Amino acid sequence: DETSNAIQIVPGSPDDIELGDIISYNSKDGDVIIHRVVEISEDDEGIFYIAKGDNNPRPDNEKIRFFQVRRITVGIIY
DSSP states (O other): OTTOEEEEEOOSSGGGOOTTOEEEEEOTTSOEEEEEEEEEEEETTEEEEEEEOTTOSSOOSSOEEGGGEEEEEEEEEO
């Protein structure tokens, strides 16, 4: 909701991000996206997250690296 305010914290390490967390991250296009973490995995480049908007039918089409994550949402004020 555009009149809501998010309460967010800055994660200190990849271990601070858990499955189900709502994160804000810088997409590869430069946009700031706020979506929920639906997968945490690892590849040759390290840990990555897959996120999905709650109302979107499919997950976002990119692997999100820790350096892209700006904040974790811990509450929303309506």
